[in-house]
Amino acid sequence: MTLVAIILGGLAIFIGYHYYARHIDRDVIQSDPRKATPATLYMDGVDFVPASRNVLYGYHFKSIAAAGPIVGAITAANIWGWLPSIIWLFLGVMFMGWASDYSAIVVSVRNDGNSISAIAHRLIAPRTRTILLTFIFFYLLLVAGAFGNLVADVLNRQPQVPLAIVALMVMGLLGGQMLYRWRMDLIAVTAITVGVTLLVILLGPAGVSGEGAQTVQGPVGQALQAFDRGIDSLAGGGPLYGYYDPTLPPAQGQQPGGAVLNNVNVTPSFIFWLLFLCLFSYLGAVLPIWRYAQPVNYIGFWLTFITIALAFLGAALAVVLNPEVAMFRLAAINPQRPDLGFGIVGGQAWQPLWPMMFVTIACGAISGWHALIGSVGTARQIENETDMLPVGGGAMFSEMALGLLSLLAVTVAGTGGGAAAFAGGIGRFLNVLGLPAQYGTALGAAAFVIIVITVVQLVIRIMRVTLAEALAERMPIFRNPHVGIIVSLVLMCLLVLSGTWVYLWQLFGAANQLMASLSLLIVTVWLVSARRNPAFAGLPMLFMYVTTMAATLVIARNLWETVVVPNLGRAGAGVAVGGAIAMVLVSALLFIAAAFIGWDGWQAYQRYRGRPAGEPQTAPARP
Amino acid sequence: MARGPTQYLVFGTRHWRARGRALIRALRELLYGMTGYEFAQHARHLRAERETLLLLLTFGDMLGLPILPPYYSLRLLPYVVPEIESWKRRVLRERHSLDNEEFDLVEM
Numbered sequence: 001m002t003l004v005a006i007i008l009g010g011l012a013i014f015i016g017y018h019y020y021a022r023h024i025d026r027d028v029i030q031s032d033p034r035k036a037t038p039a040t041l042y043m044d045g046v047d048f049v050p051a052s053r054n055v056l057y058g059y060h061f062k063s064i065a066a067a068g069p070i071v072g073a074i075t076a077a078n079i080w081g082w083l084p085s086i087i088w089l090f091l092g093v094m095f096m097g098w099a100s101d102y103s104a105i106v107v108s109v110r111n112d113g114n115s116i117s118a119i120a121h122r123l124i125a126p127r128t129r130t131i132l133l134t135f136i137f138f139y140l141l142l143v144a145g146a147f148g149n150l151v152a153d154v155l156n157r158q159p160q161v162p163l164a165i166v167a168l169m170v171m172g173l174l175g176g177q178m179l180y181r182w183r184m185d186l187i188a189v190t191a192i193t194v195g196v197t198l199l200v201i202l203l204g205p206a207g208v209s210g211e212g213a214q215t216v217q218g219p220v221g222q223a224l225q226a227f228d229r230g231i232d233s234l235a236g237g238g239p240l241y242g243y244y245d246p247t248l249p250p251a252q253g254q255q256p257g258g259a260v261l262n263n264v265n266v267t268p269s270f271i272f273w274l275l276f277l278c279l280f281s282y283l284g285a286v287l288p289i290w291r292y293a294q295p296v297n298y299i300g301f302w303l304t305f306i307t308i309a310l311a312f313l314g315a316a317l318a319v320v321l322n323p324e325v326a327m328f329r330l331a332a333i334n335p336q337r338p339d340l341g342f343g344i345v346g347g348q349a350w351q352p353l354w355p356m357m358f359v360t361i362a363c364g365a366i367s368g369w370h371a372l373i374g375s376v377g378t379a380r381q382i383e384n385e386t387d388m389l390p391v392g393g394g395a396m397f398s399e400m401a402l403g404l405l406s407l408l409a410v411t412v413a414g415t416g417g418g419a420a421a422f423a424g425g426i427g428r429f430l431n432v433l434g435l436p437a438q439y440g441t442a443l444g445a446a447a448f449v450i451i452v453i454t455v456v457q458l459v460i461r462i463m464r465v466t467l468a469e470a471l472a473e474r475m476p477i478f479r480n481p482h483v484g485i486i487v488s489l490v491l492m493c494l495l496v497l498s499g500t501w502v503y504l505w506q507l508f509g510a511a512n513q514l515m516a517s518l519s520l521l522i523v524t525v526w527l528v529s530a531r532r533n534p535a536f537a538g539l540p541m542l543f544m545y546v547t548t549m550a551a552t553l554v555i556a557r558n559l560w561e562t563v564v565v566p567n568l569g570r571a572g573a574g575v576a577v578g579g580a581i582a583m584v585l586v587s588a589l590l591f592i593a594a595a596f597i598g599w600d601g602w603q604a605y606q607r608y609r610g611r612p613a614g615e616p617q618t619a620p621a622r623p
Numbered sequence: 624m625a626r627g628p629t630q631y632l633v634f635g636t637r638h639w640r641a642r643g644r645a646l647i648r649a650l651r652e653l654l655y656g657m658t659g660y661e662f663a664q665h666a667r668h669l670r671a672e673r674e675t676l677l678l679l680l681t682f683g684d685m686l687g688l689p690i691l692p693p694y695y696s697l698r699l700l701p702y703v704v705p706e707i708e709s710w711k712r713r714v715l716r717e718r719h720s721l722d723n724e725e726f727d728l729v730e731m
Contacts, residue, residue, distance in 0.1 A: 044713040046671040051660070054649045058656020118717070179662065186659050290665055301657070 002326035002408055003319040005086060009404045013397045016094035021102065021393045024536045028527075029106055031385040038113030039381050048113060050383035053390055060378045061395040062301060064101070064370045066451045067147065068363025068512075069403035074410040074422050075505060076360040079351055080340060082411045083332035088357060089407065092365025093400040096540035100516045102392035103523040103537050104371035108379035109388060111526075116375040120522045123529065123608075125600040131593045135515060136372070137466045138586055142508035144459045144488070145495025147452045148277055149504065152496060154419045154449050155273035159217060159224035160204030162273070164446040165453060167200035169280060172296030180290045193295070194302040201303070205442040228269040239265030241572030246349045246562035247502040260566045262573075264499050274496055277456065278489045284457025285464055285485045293457055300450040307426060307447040312405055314429030315412075325428050330411040347566070349502075349558050355551040358544075359509035364403025366544065368515020370396065409444075419448050456492075463488040498579015500563055503555055507583055507590075510551045514594050517544035521601040529608040549594060556587040671713065678703065678710055686714060 025031050039050040051059070076085040104116055111119050121129040155162050171193040178184040178192070207218025217225060229237075242262030244251075251263040284293040318326040333340070340353040363369070374392055382388055409425030426444030431437045464484035471478045478484055495504060520541035527534035563580040567573040681699055683690040685707065 042712055042716075044671075044709040044716075046667050046713055049664075049667070051656075052652050054652035055656035055660055058653040058658075059660045060656075062657045062661075114717075180666075186662065190658070290669070294661065294665060298658070298661070305657075 001328045002315050002412065005404065005408055006316060008086075009090065009401060012090040012094055013400065016098060017393060017397055020094065021098050021389055024099070025102075025386075025389040025393075028533055028536060029388075031106075031388055033384050033386050035385050037109050037382045037385060038379070039383055042113065048380045051381045052383065053387035056378060056381055056387065056391045057394055059381075060374070060391050061398050063373050063377065064363070064367070064395055065399045065402050066304065067448075067455050068367065068369075069399055070406040070422065070448065070451070071146075071150070071505065072361040072509065073364050073403045073407040074418065075502065076357050077330055077407055077410050078418075078421070079334065079360065079502075080337060080353055080357055081331050081333040082328065082407060084340065084353055084357055085361060085407055086404070088361055089364050089400055089403050092358075092361070093397060096516075096544065097364075097366040097400065098393040098396045099536050099540055100366050100368070100520055101370045101374055101396040102389055104374040104519050105379045105382065105388050105392040107523050107526050108375035109382050109385065110530075113380040114375075116371055116519050116522055119375075119526065120518075120597075123522065123525050124597070124604040128597055128600055131597055132515075132518065133466065133470065135511065135518070135590070135593055137463065137470065138590065139369070139508070139511040139515060140459045140463045140466065141488075141491055141495070142504065142511055142586070144281075144456055144463065144492040146501065146505045146508045147456045147459075148274065148492050148496045149499075149501050150419060151277050151449055151453050151456065152270055152274040153501075154445065155276065156228065156267070156270045158420075158445055159221040159228065160208075160442050161445055161449055162224055162276075163204055163220055164197065164201040165276075165280070165449065167197045168296060168299060168450060168453075169283070171197050171299055172292055175295030175299060176291045179295065190298075190302065193299050197299055197303060198306075201443060201446040202439055204446070205438040208438045228272075231269045231272050232267050235268045239267050240271065241266050241575070243499060243570065243573040243576035244563075244566050245499045245576075246558075246566070247500055262570075264576075266497060266575075274493060277453065278493070280453060281457040281460040281489065281492075282485055285461040285488075286481060289461075293454075293461065296457070297454045300454040304447045304451050307430075307443050308402065308405060310433060310435075311409065311426045311429040311444070312401075314432040315405065315408055318429065318432045322432050325412060325432055328411045329413065347561060349562050350554060351558075352554070355547040356506060356554060358547045359506050359513050359551040361403070362509040362512045364400055364406075366513065366516050366540070368512050368517070368519055371516060371519035419445060422448055460485060460488050460492070494575070494579055494582065497575045498583070499576050500559070500580065500583075503559055503563070503580075503583065506551065507555050507587060510548045510555060510587075511590055513544050513548040513551075514590060517541050517548060518594065518597050518601075520544065521597065525601060525604045525608060528605055529611070545594070545598060549591060552587045552591045552594075556584045556591075559584050559587070674706065674710065675714060678706070679714075682707070685711065 037050070039048050042048045043050065073085060073089065076088075107119060108114060108116065114122075117129045117132045120132060155165065175189055175193040178189045179186065204220050205218060206220070208221065209216045242265045244260050244262055245264045248263050251261040254261050254263075284296065287293070315326070337351070341351040341356065342353065344350050344352075358365075378391060382391065406422060409429065410421045411425070412428055413421040413425035423441045423444035426447070427437045427439075427441030430440030430443065435443075464481055467484040467487060468478050468481075478487075517540075520537045524534040524538040524541055527537060559580045564577055564584070567577050567580075679686070679688065680690070681693075681696045682703060
């Protein structure tokens with residue numbers, strides 16, 4: 001089955017790219033190698049710099065591919081089963097994902113390299129830009145909350161991982177020093193920093209014996225377990241507080257129809273690892289980017305790249321070398337949701353396939369964040385209009401492959417969900433290549449945490465800037481970067497400690513997909529203004545707009561009915577209730593903001609449709 | 624002149640060699656794009672920041688800043704002339720609020 005899925009994925013990429021995407025590029029956009037691009041027209045040696053299509057493809061792919069496609073795919077496979085998830089991955093990227101990424105680059109290239117929000121300001125309405133900025137802030141907050149929860153949880157539960165993160169921090173600082181201060185060769189810096197971090201990761205599982213619940217940790221794991229126990233003993237070995245999370249199995253002793261019992265306990269060691277994440281992110285946000293965040297990101301990229309590439313190879317070879325590994329252990333359709341989640345039960349989480357799966361798998365199929373990166377960065381480096389498709393569309397198709405691998409990893413692992421299942425699946429694939437399972441699993445877990453933690457530190461960095469942009473004029477205290485960082489970290493911790501991770505992830509997915517539909521809306525209006533057929537952007541925009549608006553309502557309903565109501569008045573559940581109410585408010589805000597942009601977009605669509613033919617956005621001829 | 628079968632073979636070998644070289648070059652560029660390019664880009668940004676500072680202090684009047692042109696600016700002028708156009712374009716360009724942030728590093 002693994003090989004069949006890989007072949008089908010390859011076919012989806014081939015058909016989507018060669019037939020549909022090329023047709024749009026040739027006949028609708030009419031990319032022209034003779035037209036000057038902003039990179040050649042406004043070359044300033046910094047932002048506007050023409051780059052080769054291969055370099056730019058690598059750069060754009062690295063900028064968009066990481067934690068999003070991995071986490072979304074493994075979460076959806078556990079909620080609905082692998083079959084609907086894989087279908088959405090294939091169809092989403094074939095008809096929507098590539099169109100969103102590619103068209104954001106096109107519209108920017110054809111509009112002097114302006115970003116999507118600047119174009120929205122001109123084409124749709126001035127307030128659209130302000131609303132998009134608000135969107136970006138809450139989007140970042142949700143990313144930080146969802147990923148922060150994941151990181152703290154894995155660091156707390158898997159004692160082999162924290163040492164790897166400490167090594168990453170040290171190597172990141174050293175890497176920045178070696179590259180920018182000592183001016184060492186990049187290859188040497190890569191060999192030292194990545195090599196040492198990899199060694200430390202593999203040191204974690206050394207000496208581990210047994211499997212599953214009978215696992216006996218090696219020296220590193222035992223030391224970290226003793227450390228965690230020491231911290232927990234500060235609160236007498238018990239939890240600090242507990243609450244009821246409807247997305248997790250019920251607590252032991254829970255009677256049907258009886259009083260709801262806490263099934264989540266927040267321990268001092270969890271708080272400690274959350275604070276550790278805050279420190280990691282604080283360094284990333286406050287230090288110059290070259291000193292810490294960039295080298296940490298770079299080391300993380302190599303570790304992930306090595307792990308994913310080897311896992312892909314193992315998955316492909318498993319059919320020949322070890323067919324048992326390639327067997328799917330996860331059900332095609334989750335047997336606990338034979339109705340695909342459409343049935344609604346009062347007081348329980350409602351997870352209908354539509355719209356919820358379409359926001360749970362976000363980045364692997366379509367993502368609004370890509371549009372932002374494409375229009376702010378990549379579009380200004382496009383040397384030739386014919387490079388727009390291989391760079392924008394090609395990178396998105398490649399990202400789907402990453403989502404597919406994550407889905408396969410969790411499907412062959414079969415049990416449980418989240419980071420542990422992903423790491424287990426990666427361990428099985430690497431085992432095909434001869435790496436002992438415990439090392440492969442540790443590598444999978446470390447790679448997972450590293451790509452997530454590197455995103456969190458940069459998200460906090462950008463949140464600080466966004467806060468300063470929005471509030472500094474009225475509240476000058478936000479000019480101080482430390483204030484912005486601390487506020488961002490406190491907000492992140494509130495979301496993390498309020499629990500209900502699945503809702504948080506889905507809300508993030510909804511914000512992400514709403515950004516994608518808003519970006520497609522801007523592209524649609526631009527296509528109409530340029531008298532071109534807007535269907536390739538307009539139809540996905542309509543689908544994603546309706547889907548994500550519906551999803552925000554379902555998430556708000558779930559939060560209210562399954563978190564706020566059962567936890568209200570429960571001792572110690574104040575943070576859970578406060579966090580859930582905050583998330584309901586964020587859902588409402590996203591809904592209202594999207595409604596405003598949708599209305600403005602519709603007005604702009606009508607305005608341009610009635611205008612005489614003309615193409616004001618066409619770039620001049622290449623000099 | 625008609626080509627014999629050996630010539631076709633030679634032509635074919637060359638053709639495949641050229642394609643092989645192009646493929647290796649493309650892979651190298653791809654790897655560079657995924658690894659070293661972001662450092663080169665950041666180095667360009669750092670250099671531009673310092674360059675902007677220097678040019679603002681010496682030639683700020685070109686952007687409308689009330690700086691009296693000192694004697695040393697005139698001495699520097701011949702060296703600065705090639706950079707002036709792109710510098711003015713860079714500094715005076717309308718910017719997105721988050722333009723200077725490293726969106727590309729937030730890999731999502």
